[in-house]
Amino acid sequence: MxxxxxxxxxxxxxxxxxxxxxxxxxxxxxxxxxxxxxxxxxxxxxEEVWPGYKVSIASFVxxxxxxxxxxxxxxxxxxxxVLPAPPLFMPLPDGRSVTFWPDQEKMRDEIARISPADGSVYLDYRKHMEGLAPYLQRLIWETPPNVGSRRPKDLLALLKLAVRYWDIGPKFYDFYDVLTQSAYDFLGRWFENDTVKAMLSYYAGGGGGNGSPKTPTTAYALLRPYVRDHGTAAGGxxxxxxxxxxxxxxxxxxxxxxxxxxxxxxxxxxxxxxxxxxxxxxxxxxxxxxxxxxxxxxxxxxxxxxxxxxxxxxxxxxxxxxxxxTTSSVFKVNLAVSELPRYTAFDPKTAGFDYPVQVRIGSSIDYLERAFDDSKYGGIARNPLMTVMAPSVLDSTVAPPGMHLLSIFGGHVAYDLKDMDWETGREVLYDRVMDTLETYAPGMRQRVVHRQILAPPDFERILSLxxxxxxxxxxxxxxxxxxxxxxxxxxxxxxxxxxxxxxxxxxxxxxxxxxxxxxxxxxxxxxxx
Structure with missing residues (x-):
């Protein structure tokens, strides 16, 4: 036919x-x-992975x-x-915590609690990144020209691109740094505290990429959050x-x-x-x-x-x-739970909001590096970096009444495991995710009703990634x-x-x-x- x-x-x-x-x-x-x-x-x-649940099995926010x-x-x-979420929350191993405030001055003060010196330069860092953002916001809409061609049409397209971005001027070198440096080295121009660097470089490895804060070229991940203007009629x-x-x-x-x-x-x-x-x-x-x-x-x-x-x-x-x-090192664990995690470092009165819907785990550079190292050598991170989300707090349609949905996106794991297959590996991954989560929210295992564990081969099989x-x-x-x-x-x-x-x-x-x-x-x- x-x-x-x-x-x-x-x-x-x-x-x-x-x-x-x-x-x-x-x-x-x-x-x-x-x-x-x-x-x-x-x-x-x-997807309705379990009756009554709507699970965002891959992308999540x-x-x-x-x-x-x-x-x-x-x-x-x-x-x-789109349902606005409260600020992202990061518990620290010593019982302290960090809240990622959208207000720049509040965020400066939050960083100053950890490192006064780093708090004093945070707004300078933001100003630097915001100076680069408009070029990236324009560049994403461009059709890349063929720089190796000598056809008049392609040469003209390249010339027009150069004219449109002529105003980049001395910022060209700043862009070069973002494209080539590691997130760790780039942040070192402003910050000295390890926790602050880990906070800001988390998505160098925790945003879906195959790297860590010290991996060359990961500084680009620091600029990606600036690519969207959240102040338009489209909303945040x-x-x-x-x-x-x-x-x-x-x-x-x-x-x-x-x-x-x-x-x-x-x-x-x-x-x-x-x-x-x-x-x-x-x-x-x-x-x-x-x-x-x-x-x-x-x-x-x-x-x-x-x-x-x-x-x-x-x-x-x-x-x-x-x-x-195209080889990935990230995973997703989706959980149906009878009760939300109780984070020992979170106090709603101190925080000023009811519950941390987005929680980030991975508060030191060594922690983030070791998680990636485990995957580089064919293994599963002993202590994975994780973003733990509870969308059912904001959206009652994604879980049945009285139940909640947790979506955990993290890293790192090898696509091809060296010492086991993924039938065994999924159980090992689940145990390590729960061990890590229970470090900050004790007793979560007993609240899990259903679970879905997705490793890189699962993303490939299900979603053709x-x-x-x-x-x-x-x-x-x-x-x-x-x-x-x-x-x-x-x-x-x-x-x-x-x-x-x-x-x-x-x-x-x-x-x-x-x-x-x-x-x-x-x-x-x-x-x-």
Missing amino acids: SHSGYDAVIVGGGHNALVCGAYMARAGKRVLVLERRTMIGGAAVS MALLQPKVILDLELKKYGLE AGFVRGGMGGISDAIAASGRAYGLEIRTDAEVHRIILENEQATGVELASGERIMASAVIANADAKTTFLKLIGKDALPIDFAAAIQSFR PGGHVHHGDITVDQIFFRRPAPGYADYRTPFKNLYLASASVHPGGGVTGVPGHNAAKVILGDLK
């Missing part, structure tokens, strides 16, 4: 696929999204979805509701009512209102190429769907090495895709902008005419931002004119 008449068919139904499809549908194009699973959303999904995407696609109109960050699938559902509803078609249980077996040009897809069922453009929301390795095949690729391009680093990497690949200086996913093909196009990428495998990379989908749609719509 064969179908035709589509302007575009999109392989995969992740949030970037839906963003791309929604923009194209609003431009009057007939677009079909094909999702392998029974539900859309990719890693931005809510809305922190980066761009206001432009929210406003352009009218996502609030189509059901998106927080937990999505109904779980992260609420984002995907709202995007899908926005697209459907303009004719976007979405099919689930529709696994694509191969991308059809004729004369070096993509003409459609063939499903696992044998059904063929033809379209003017094929857009891959799958990761780059799956797209090119599986759906097309290495032998059909240009040699240099195939080598670049094969060497794209290569190597289990939530960003489709490391976001480091050699795998961003001009080079994501391969030199010469960072502009959402591929070596094959009418085949495009719209996923975390392309600029600006992973995170639930919607930007790869937006940028790809812009390029494709221009080509289809």
Whole structure:
């Protein structure tokens, strides 16, 4: 069976696929999204893992979805509701704690309690980062030019980019530092206290990347939180009512209102190429769907090495895709609990809010480094770094009455374990997560009713994330902008005419931002004119 008449068919139904499809549908194009699973959303999904629970099995909080995407696609109109969360809380081993206040002066004072010297320079650090943020906020919307090309069109695109960012001036060196230095070394320009450095560099390894604060190039992670403006009409960050699938559902509803078609249980077996040009897809069922453009929301390795095949690729391009680093070291443990953790370091009267919905565990540089070291040598962190979230405190729809949902995102674990398989490894990981949690919230084991343990191979198997990497690949200086996913093909196009990428495998990379989908749609719509 064969179908035709589509302007575009999109392989995969992740949030970037839906963003791309929604923009194209609003431009009057007939677009079909094909999702392998029974539900859309990719890693931005809510699943009923246990009866009555809506579990965000992968991504967990809305922190980066761009206001432009929210406003352009009218996502609030189509059901998106973001619930603001109280400040993040970090208990310390000695019984003290740190609260991450959004107010800069309160945060300065909080740091000063730990280190007066570091508190005195915190606002200087913020000013420095905020001076770089506007360039990054602009850069994410750019289509990376081909810097190695000598074609007049590509040279002109490179020249225009240089003109647009001419005002960066002396800040170029500051950007160079962010892209090349470790988070630890970069923070050392301002801060001296170990706990303060650990607080600020936590997401160098705890944000989905494959590294630690002392890993070169991880300073870039310090800038990523500044990529979103939380002061627009789109609203700030927080937990999505109904779980992260609420984002995907709202995007899908926005697209459907303009004719976007979405099919689930529709696994694509191969991308059809004729004369070096993509003409459609063939499903696992044998059904063929033809379209003017094929857009891959799958990761780059799956797209090119599986759906097309290495032998059909240009040699240099195939080598670049094969060497794209996609091995992950993060995990997720989701728990249904009868009672919330009772953190011994938290006092609501002292804190000024009722309960810490987001708790970060990993309060020293050595702690963060050792957690990563364990994974580097094929193991599971003895003391994992963890972000422990309790979305049911804010959102009663994600757990049955009287019950709660805990979502624990952490690191680090090896994709390939050296001394055990993952059947055994999951139990070891669970025990170490619970041991770590009970250090700060005693008695939690006995409150666990259900549990889901997801290691990198599980992310790969369930969500088709290569190597289990939530960003489709490391976001480091050699795998961003001009080079994501391969030199010469960072502009959402591929070596094959009418085949495009719209996923975390392309600029600006992973995170639930919607930007790869937006940028790809812009390029494709221009080509289809």
